[in-house]
Amino acid sequence: MTETNTRVLLKSRPEALPTSDNFELDRRPVAELGDGEILVRNVYLSVDPYMRGRMNEVKSYIPPFVVNEPLEGGVVGQVMASRNDGFSEGDWVSGMLRWENYSVSDGVGLTKVDPGIAPLSYHLGILGMPGMTAYVGLVGVGEVQEGEHVFVTAASGAVGSVVGQIACNLGCRVVGTAGSDEKVAFLTQELGFDAAFNYKTVDSPIAAVRRACPEGIDVHFENVGGGLFEAAILNMRPNGRIALCGMIADYNTPFEELxxxxRGLFVLIGRSVKMQGFIVFQHPELCKEWVVRAAGWLREGKLVYRESVAEGLEAAPRAFLGLMKGENFGKQIVKLADE
Amino acid sequence: MTETNTRVLLKSRPEALPTSDNFELDRRPVAELGDGEILVRNVYLSVDPYMRGRMNEVKSYIPPFVVNEPLEGGVVGQVMASRNDGFSEGDWVSGMLRWENYSVSDGVGLTKVDPGIAPLSYHLGILGMPGMTAYVGLVGVGEVQEGEHVFVTAASGAVGSVVGQIACNLGCRVVGTAGSDEKVAFLTQELGFDAAFNYKTVDSPIAAVRRACPEGIDVHFENVGGGLFEAAILNMRPNGRIALCGMIADYNTPFEELxxxxRGLFVLIGRSVKMQGFIVFQHPELCKEWVVRAAGWLREGKLVYRESVAEGLEAAPRAFLGLMKGENFGKQIVKLADE
Incomplete structure (x- = not known):
C-alpha cells in the first residue's frame, strides 16, 4: 500500500473546555499488514461526550488517550485487505479504532455489521454505543415499567433521543430537556415526547421540572449534571430510579473548581430512590437485546434518528468542540469517505 | 385508674435546630380503656435523629407530628391492664407509642418482647429499629460481601456502631468516623474497627478518607451528609454501593439554605456505583432475620452495645436536643421508670 494515512492526534491535554490547539493532524504512510491483521478503510467516526474524560490523565474504566498519539473512538469501516481468517476483503465492521483514514487492526473488538439492516452510520448511534447506552440505562439500570413517568436531560442528543423514544414505545409518560426551542419542538413534534422545555430559558430548574412532571418522576436518565440534576432529584417519586449516564457539565472542570x-440528596432516603452509575460495556446481553429490538422498531417506523454529519477527518476536532458546546443536533458523526 | 399521665408535646415546629421552646410538658389523667385496648406503662423511650424530620410539616414516609400533640417514638413498656385478647397484664411490648408515662393502645404495631433474651432497652436499639436499619442498609441495600472495604459515618451512634460490628463479624475491613477522640478510641479499641478518625479535627475530609481507606470503599453507609459524604463518594471502588440512611447534617436546614x-457525583458513572436510599420498615424479612442473628451474636459476645440513658420523661426533650448536636455516646434512650 502506498496510500497516505491522515491521523488526528491529541497534541496536549485540555485544562478545561478543549480548544483546537489540543489537536493536531499528521500524515504518514499506511503501515504494512502483519500476520493476523486487517486493513480497514474508515468511513464514519463517532464523536461522543465520554471522549472528553479520556483526554484527562486519570484512571477510569478505559485508559486515557496518549499525548501525540491518535484519538480513538467508534468507527464504521470496510476491510480492504485481510491476513486474518475472521475477516474478508469487503466486510463492513464497527468497533473502537483510531481517528485516521486507514486503520490496521488485529480484529479484536471489531464486529461485522450487516449493511442491509440500516444505514451503516447507524451502527455508531442508534444501533451502536449511544443506543445501547440508552437501553441499558433505561431498561437495565432504570428498570422502567409501562406507564411510568420518565425524565431525560440532553433529550435531543444521541443517547437522550433514544431514551425518550424507548420510553414512549414502552407506554411511559416522557419529559425531556434540550438547549434550544428548535430541539424542544423536535422532541414533542417528531419524537413523541409528552412534554419538553428549553433549560436555557427557564428561571428555576426546580419549578420547570415540577411543571413539566406534575406527578413526579419514576425514572430519571441523567446526561448533564448541574441544576437540572438537582431538580430531577427533588421531583423523584417513591421507589424511583436514577440512571447516571453522564454529566457533560462537569467533564471540563478541574475538581477543585467543580x-x-x-442539594437535597436526603430526599432519596425517605423515598427509597436508587441512583446508579453504569457503563454500557458491562451489560453485553442487554446490548445484544437492544440491536434486535431497535432494528425491529426502525423497520416499523417507531424510532426517529437524526444525525449531525461533519465532512472529512480534518473536521473531526471541530465537531468534537461543537459537541462540548451543544452545537450538534442529533448524533454527531464524521464522514471520512464515500461508502 | 387515677394515675396522672405526663406527656411531651410538640409546642411549635422548629425553624432550624430545635430548642427547648419547641417542646412542652402537660399532665392529665390516664384515659379509660375501651374495648380492645390495653394500658401500657412506658419504661424506655427511644430518641432518634429521624424524629427531626417529623417535626417539619412535610409529606414523608411517616406523617408529621401534630403541634400541641405528644411526640411519638419507639417505646418499650409493660401491659398494666388489657381488654385485648392479644395481650395480658404483665406482657412486655415494644412499638411506636407516644412520649408519655402511660399509653392507651389498640395494640396495632406493638410486638411482645421476651425479657429473657437481652436487656429490655435493647429492643429500642441494637435489637430494634436502629439495629434493623444497620442490617438492612449494610446487607440488603449495601449487599456487603466478606473481605470488602466498609466505611461508615457517625460510627459510634446507634446505627453506625452496629453497621461497623456487623461488617467486622462478616470479615470486612471497617473504617468509621466519629466526632470526638473518645468515640474514635471506642471504635477501634472496643468495637473492632480497623481504622477510625475524628472528623472534627481533620483538615480535609477527602484526604482523611483516602488515608483511612487507602484501597477505596466497596460499601459506604451514609448517616451524616456534608463533606464526609463527598469524600466517601470520591473514594468509592468500582461496583461499590452507597446505602443512604440519614443526613443529620441537613435535617435542620430549610431547603433554600442547604x-x-x-461534588464529583460523576465518579459514580465510571465506577458503576449504586447509591440507594432506604426505609427500614420496607424490608420486614431482613428485620426479622436481624433479630435472630443479633440475639445469637449478643450471646456469643460478638456485639458490643452502648447506651446513653437520660432519666425521666422530663429529660426527653433535652436528650433529643443533645442528639442533634452529637452529645450522646451510643444509643440515646430515656428511662421513665424502673422495670
Whole structure:
C-alpha cells in the first residue's frame, strides 16, 4: 500500500473546555499488514461526550488517550485487505479504532455489521454505543415499567433521543430537556415526547421540572449534571430510579473548581430512590437485546434518528468542540469517505 | 385508674435546630380503656435523629407530628391492664407509642418482647429499629460481601456502631468516623474497627478518607451528609454501593439554605456505583432475620452495645436536643421508670 494515512492526534491535554490547539493532524504512510491483521478503510467516526474524560490523565474504566498519539473512538469501516481468517476483503465492521483514514487492526473488538439492516452510520448511534447506552440505562439500570413517568436531560442528543423514544414505545409518560426551542419542538413534534422545555430559558430548574412532571418522576436518565440534576432529584417519586449516564457539565472542570453538587440528596432516603452509575460495556446481553429490538422498531417506523454529519477527518476536532458546546443536533458523526 | 399521665408535646415546629421552646410538658389523667385496648406503662423511650424530620410539616414516609400533640417514638413498656385478647397484664411490648408515662393502645404495631433474651432497652436499639436499619442498609441495600472495604459515618451512634460490628463479624475491613477522640478510641479499641478518625479535627475530609481507606470503599453507609459524604463518594471502588440512611447534617436546614451537595457525583458513572436510599420498615424479612442473628451474636459476645440513658420523661426533650448536636455516646434512650 502506498496510500497516505491522515491521523488526528491529541497534541496536549485540555485544562478545561478543549480548544483546537489540543489537536493536531499528521500524515504518514499506511503501515504494512502483519500476520493476523486487517486493513480497514474508515468511513464514519463517532464523536461522543465520554471522549472528553479520556483526554484527562486519570484512571477510569478505559485508559486515557496518549499525548501525540491518535484519538480513538467508534468507527464504521470496510476491510480492504485481510491476513486474518475472521475477516474478508469487503466486510463492513464497527468497533473502537483510531481517528485516521486507514486503520490496521488485529480484529479484536471489531464486529461485522450487516449493511442491509440500516444505514451503516447507524451502527455508531442508534444501533451502536449511544443506543445501547440508552437501553441499558433505561431498561437495565432504570428498570422502567409501562406507564411510568420518565425524565431525560440532553433529550435531543444521541443517547437522550433514544431514551425518550424507548420510553414512549414502552407506554411511559416522557419529559425531556434540550438547549434550544428548535430541539424542544423536535422532541414533542417528531419524537413523541409528552412534554419538553428549553433549560436555557427557564428561571428555576426546580419549578420547570415540577411543571413539566406534575406527578413526579419514576425514572430519571441523567446526561448533564448541574441544576437540572438537582431538580430531577427533588421531583423523584417513591421507589424511583436514577440512571447516571453522564454529566457533560462537569467533564471540563478541574475538581477543585467543580460547581456545588445537588442539594437535597436526603430526599432519596425517605423515598427509597436508587441512583446508579453504569457503563454500557458491562451489560453485553442487554446490548445484544437492544440491536434486535431497535432494528425491529426502525423497520416499523417507531424510532426517529437524526444525525449531525461533519465532512472529512480534518473536521473531526471541530465537531468534537461543537459537541462540548451543544452545537450538534442529533448524533454527531464524521464522514471520512464515500461508502 | 387515677394515675396522672405526663406527656411531651410538640409546642411549635422548629425553624432550624430545635430548642427547648419547641417542646412542652402537660399532665392529665390516664384515659379509660375501651374495648380492645390495653394500658401500657412506658419504661424506655427511644430518641432518634429521624424524629427531626417529623417535626417539619412535610409529606414523608411517616406523617408529621401534630403541634400541641405528644411526640411519638419507639417505646418499650409493660401491659398494666388489657381488654385485648392479644395481650395480658404483665406482657412486655415494644412499638411506636407516644412520649408519655402511660399509653392507651389498640395494640396495632406493638410486638411482645421476651425479657429473657437481652436487656429490655435493647429492643429500642441494637435489637430494634436502629439495629434493623444497620442490617438492612449494610446487607440488603449495601449487599456487603466478606473481605470488602466498609466505611461508615457517625460510627459510634446507634446505627453506625452496629453497621461497623456487623461488617467486622462478616470479615470486612471497617473504617468509621466519629466526632470526638473518645468515640474514635471506642471504635477501634472496643468495637473492632480497623481504622477510625475524628472528623472534627481533620483538615480535609477527602484526604482523611483516602488515608483511612487507602484501597477505596466497596460499601459506604451514609448517616451524616456534608463533606464526609463527598469524600466517601470520591473514594468509592468500582461496583461499590452507597446505602443512604440519614443526613443529620441537613435535617435542620430549610431547603433554600442547604449547603451545596457533594461534588464529583460523576465518579459514580465510571465506577458503576449504586447509591440507594432506604426505609427500614420496607424490608420486614431482613428485620426479622436481624433479630435472630443479633440475639445469637449478643450471646456469643460478638456485639458490643452502648447506651446513653437520660432519666425521666422530663429529660426527653433535652436528650433529643443533645442528639442533634452529637452529645450522646451510643444509643440515646430515656428511662421513665424502673422495670
Amino acid at each position: 460547581p456545588p453538587g445537588p | 449547603p451545596p451537595g457533594p
